[in-house]
Amino acid sequence: MTQRKSPTAILHEGPRALSSDQVREIEESDLAGVLHVDIDDVIEYVHKDLKSLPGFTTLYRRYLKQRWDVYDLDFTQDKADWDEKMTEDERQSFIAVASGFHHGERQVEIELPVFMIGASEEEKLHIAAQIEDEARHTVFFDRFYREVVGLQGDDIMDILDASFPWVSETFVGPFGLLAYQADEVRRNPYDERARVRYGTNYFLWIEGVLALSVMKVTLSYARWRGFLPAYYTGFTATCRDESRHVQGGMRYLQQAVRKDPSMIGEIHNTLRTILSLSGVNSRQIYYEPLGWTEDEVRMLFFQQLRRKLNDVGIDLTPDLEELLRRVQPVLAGG
Amino acid sequence: MAEPTFFGKEWAGVVRDALTAGPSEQARRDKLPMYWDFFDRIRSAYPASWALGCRNLPAAPGEGPAYLFVQWAGGVVTSCQVVGPDEPLDATYVLGMDYPDWKALHDGYDAQRTVMYRKIMLEDGDLLEFFKGIYFFVECLAVIAAVPARYPAPVQGLRAR
Numbered sequence: 001m002t003q004r005k006s007p008t009a010i011l012h013e014g015p016r017a018l019s020s021d022q023v024r025e026i027e028e029s030d031l032a033g034v035l036h037v038d039i040d041d042v043i044e045y046v047h048k049d050l051k052s053l054p055g056f057t058t059l060y061r062r063y064l065k066q067r068w069d070v071y072d073l074d075f076t077q078d079k080a081d082w083d084e085k086m087t088e089d090e091r092q093s094f095i096a097v098a099s100g101f102h103h104g105e106r107q108v109e110i111e112l113p114v115f116m117i118g119a120s121e122e123e124k125l126h127i128a129a130q131i132e133d134e135a136r137h138t139v140f141f142d143r144f145y146r147e148v149v150g151l152q153g154d155d156i157m158d159i160l161d162a163s164f165p166w167v168s169e170t171f172v173g174p175f176g177l178l179a180y181q182a183d184e185v186r187r188n189p190y191d192e193r194a195r196v197r198y199g200t201n202y203f204l205w206i207e208g209v210l211a212l213s214v215m216k217v218t219l220s221y222a223r224w225r226g227f228l229p230a231y232y233t234g235f236t237a238t239c240r241d242e243s244r245h246v247q248g249g250m251r252y253l254q255q256a257v258r259k260d261p262s263m264i265g266e267i268h269n270t271l272r273t274i275l276s277l278s279g280v281n282s283r284q285i286y287y288e289p290l291g292w293t294e295d296e297v298r299m300l301f302f303q304q305l306r307r308k309l310n311d312v313g314i315d316l317t318p319d320l321e322e323l324l325r326r327v328q329p330v331l332a333g334g
Numbered sequence: 335m336a337e338p339t340f341f342g343k344e345w346a347g348v349v350r351d352a353l354t355a356g357p358s359e360q361a362r363r364d365k366l367p368m369y370w371d372f373f374d375r376i377r378s379a380y381p382a383s384w385a386l387g388c389r390n391l392p393a394a395p396g397e398g399p400a401y402l403f404v405q406w407a408g409g410v411v412t413s414c415q416v417v418g419p420d421e422p423l424d425a426t427y428v429l430g431m432d433y434p435d436w437k438a439l440h441d442g443y444d445a446q447r448t449v450m451y452r453k454i455m456l457e458d459g460d461l462l463e464f465f466k467g468i469y470f471f472v473e474c475l476a477v478i479a480a481v482p483a484r485y486p487a488p489v490q491g492l493r494a495r
């Protein structure tokens with residue numbers, strides 16, 4: 001975290017190859033070592049294996065090596081940074097972004113178990129691991145909100161309720177959809193079409209696009225300013241966990257389409273609903289204190305979506321291309 | 335003037351007027367114009383109907399759910415009525431919620447978490463189509479719940495879940 005790269009450097013970098021040293025650093029760092037891993041490298045790393053996706057057993061074995069103890073983090077310095085070094089604008093922008101994660105991690109934790117029922121045996125290992133990852137991510141935010149932001153409550157739901165006022169009303173788009181899709185899968189756990197629609201929203205859109213992009217915004221801010229070391233460590237480790245989730249999810253979607261090419265229609269239909277909602281905001285989030293503009297964040301979304309679709313080999317229909325073109329901002333001076 | 339009883343015939347009429355009037359000025363001020371533009375665009379072309387179920391109504395203990403049927407066409411509500419448990423029901427989207435969750439919504443709980451936490455559930459209808467209008471739906475749900483009405487005390491021990 002010594003280097004002070006611009007927060008938005010990733011928008012201009014484009015795909016790049018990671019050296020074997022960088023890959024080793026990402027894959028093998030222990031929790032203390034994660035502080036020195038560059039978040040842009042982790043985001044790049046997510047895509048590294050998308051063209052030849054690792055199997056579920058490999059992902060499970062990686063999980064066993066990479067899991068970290070959320071109670072090992074010490075937020076003392078973060079608390080001092082939050083109270084003394086960050087401006088009120090920075091705090092408000094940060095919390096507006098982080099609250100989506102606080103709730104998002106909890107939602108992806110509780111909606112995942114039903115998806116395990118209809119999975120292959122090897123995938124079940126990976127999903128069991130992912131459920132544990134998401135539970136740990138939920139605890140990470142619970143600790144951050146209590147120990148750094150200073151919210152108070154008796155239990156996890158109390159803290160979620162306390163941060164909910166910062167969550168945009170449009171959050172119910174992808175996450176309400178996920179809740180209802182999970183219910184659809186609960187009723188018919190072996191309905192492969194329902195599972196593909198669920199997987200498109202969960203693994204491709206929520207994890208692969210929304211989470212990775214917005215994670216990147218808060219992490220590059222922390223890196224840029226040299227603030228919040230425990231947040232940077234825990235959330236970069238979270239991002240490394242997410243890389244396994246996205247790779248597993250893309251493998252699931254790719255296999256489903258290879259088995260039955262008509263499944264591509266389910267992916268397209270799901271994206272049609274998601275993209276039709278994705279251009280709408282209910283609140284102004286000021287990313288500027290974090291070093292970003294709203295257009296740059298949205299640009300990052302669509303860059304992330306494109307890369308995943310390309311790497312996994314999912315083509316869009318002309319109407320979806322048009323929808324994407326309409327909601328995607330043009331990055332001035334990009 | 336006495337308040338109508340929740341899920342009574344008179345209440346359905348008041349709901350119809352409230353939906354036609356749309357979200358309050360306060361609600362509109364609290365969110366960006368682009369959000370309301372989207373809301374208005376969805377409403378103007380919304381071709382569907384909702385059947386919003388209430389399970390365990392205190393007035394009808396032990397009976398099946400009653401539904402509020404709302405038909406949209408041309409940007410207005412063309413029909414809004416309560417359909418009893420034994421009457422035929424034909425709606426594009428059928429949803430259901432327990433009485434205590436309706437009451438909580440009326441008492442100020444938000445419509446977003448009512449959906450996200452599956453207090454209200456889609457029981458029948460195309461999920462992906464339904465969600466294209468989700469922002470319109472949650473705002474209307476909030477309008478319906480905000481209608482001044484008498485919510486009787488729930489009957490103990492009858493909560494479905």
Ligand SMILES: [Fe+2]
Pocket residue numbers: 105108133134137238242
């Ligand atoms: Fe997570």
Ligand SMILES: [Fe+2]
Pocket residue numbers: 108134207241242245
């Ligand atoms: Fe995840």
